[in-house]
Amino acid sequence: MNDTTTRPPLPDHLSVDPRSPHHVAAVFEFDIGIKFNDKDRFDVEEYCISEGWIKVPAGKTLDRKGRPMLIKLKGKVEAFYR
Structure with missing residues (x-):
């Protein structure tokens, strides 16, 4: 199992698309x-916490x-490690 101290901080703006x-x-x-x-969402492709949106x-x-x-x-966006 991965140690929680080695996880990088979650960025404010993150996209699934490698391009x-x-x-x-x-x-x-x-x-x-x-x-x-x-509410938990499992279909998010991109998010921005500070601007309050998901795609x-x-x-x-x-x-x-x-x-x-x-x-x-x-709306209100929260990102976290499971």
Whole structure:
């Protein structure tokens, strides 16, 4: 099991997409949880705590490059290690 002292701090803005400038690979070595408006979300692609938003897929809709279309939801965002 991983020691909690070796976990990197969670950034304010984080993206799952490795092409994004907000992607931090070291964080994804651990299980991350996101609470949005006090409910756990498991479909979050990107978040920003200070601005208070998350991006989630819009159903099964894909863009022209085959990636899921994302919608931005605004509210209270909390990120934590599980």
